[in-house]
Amino acid sequence: MLSVTMTAASKTTPEAVARHYDYITPFYEIIGSRSLHLGYWPAGESGGTFAESQQRFTDLMIQQLGAQKGHRVLDIGCGLGEPATRLAQSSGCMVEGITISPRQAAQAERWASLHGTSGQTSFICGNAMALPFQTGSFDAAWALESIFHMPDRAAVLREVARVLHPGGRLLIADIVVSEKATPEDQAFLQQAFVARSFISPEDYPYLIRDTGYEVEQVLDISQNVMATFGAVSAAIREKEEEVRRAYSDEFLAAIQEQWTRITETAMRCMGYIVLTAKRV
Ligand code: SAH
Numbered sequence: 537m538l539s540v541t542m543t544a545a546s547k548t549t550p551e552a553v554a555r556h557y558d559y560i561t562p563f564y565e566i567i568g569s570r571s572l573h574l575g576y577w578p579a580g581e582s583g584g585t586f587a588e589s590q591q592r593f594t595d596l597m598i599q600q601l602g603a604q605k606g607h608r609v610l611d612i613g614c615g616l617g618e619p620a621t622r623l624a625q626s627s628g629c630m631v632e633g634i635t636i637s638p639r640q641a642a643q644a645e646r647w648a649s650l651h652g653t654s655g656q657t658s659f660i661c662g663n664a665m666a667l668p669f670q671t672g673s674f675d676a677a678w679a680l681e682s683i684f685h686m687p688d689r690a691a692v693l694r695e696v697a698r699v700l701h702p703g704g705r706l707l708i709a710d711i712v713v714s715e716k717a718t719p720e721d722q723a724f725l726q727q728a729f730v731a732r733s734f735i736s737p738e739d740y741p742y743l744i745r746d747t748g749y750e751v752e753q754v755l756d757i758s759q760n761v762m763a764t765f766g767a768v769s770a771a772i773r774e775k776e777e778e779v780r781r782a783y784s785d786e787f788l789a790a791i792q793e794q795w796t797r798i799t800e801t802a803m804r805c806m807g808y809i810v811l812t813a814k815r816v
Contacts, residue, residue: 554637567771570618613682617644697748717805749813758807
């Protein structure tokens with residue numbers, strides 16, 4: 537998610553991404569849930585808290601993935617383990633998460649143990665560009681807001697295809713940037729989201745086909761996630777004191793200013809898609 541340190545996009549190495557999350561996670565825990573993704577609102581709705589909207593988002597992903605009891609699912613960029621834990625609880629599947637941050641892997645293990653899913657979930661620190669798993673060993677995989685951080689989208693997708701068995705399901709939730717974005721908008725969004733690259737919604741299906749999958753569905757949920765920006769602003773206002781105590785006056789001022797700019801830019805040229813595909 538969002539950065540206030542404004543790393544240059546060219547410096548978005550996996551190590552820089554790990555450092556970023558270790559720094560920013562307490563902020564997200566104060567203003568939201570243990571998930572590190574945007575929120576979801578059904579059409580025409582905008583109320584409720586940011587944390588509730590994040591849970592709704594995860595529940596929609598669980599439904600879209602359609603994993604079954606006993607399936608082995610890979611969580612690419614698992615964050616603090618909340619989505620994986622929720623998926624294991626509601627689908628009865630086994631989930632293995634990978635994150636570039638060692639701290640996150642430990643936090644995810646603790647979260648799963650607190651929620652009684654340790655027998656179904658496991659989390660490791662590693663780079664998704666080289667997955668430490670056997671070929672054809674997973675039934676499904678999902679990547680929730682993680683692929684844009686990674687050094688080479690096509691290489692990651694091929695690597696995920698390697699560990700999925702033929703017919704295995706892939707779900708990607710990703711920020712996309714429209715053609716309306718100026719080079720300045722692109723650069724700002726890349727820095728703000730600590731992203732290595734964004735892709736346009738039109739190009740995504742081609743990339744998926746080129747990397748070993750058959751596209752099933754591309755859902756444009758841009759309109760359903762945009763209320764995140766207002767909900768986060770409200771949460772920052774409400775939790776101002778806590779944020780200040782955990783960080784500093786300077787951090788609070790910087791995040792408020794950045795959130796205003798990101799909201800304005802996102803409304804103009806950011807979108808969000810959920811893509812499901814089948815490994816051929
Ligand atoms: N999917 C989680 C976390 C999203 S934040 C959620 O929805 O809550 C992005 C995640 O991608 C973080 O866990 C980060 O560590 C992970 N990530 C980024 N680059 C990575 C890489 N090269 N290899 C493995 N994980 C990576």
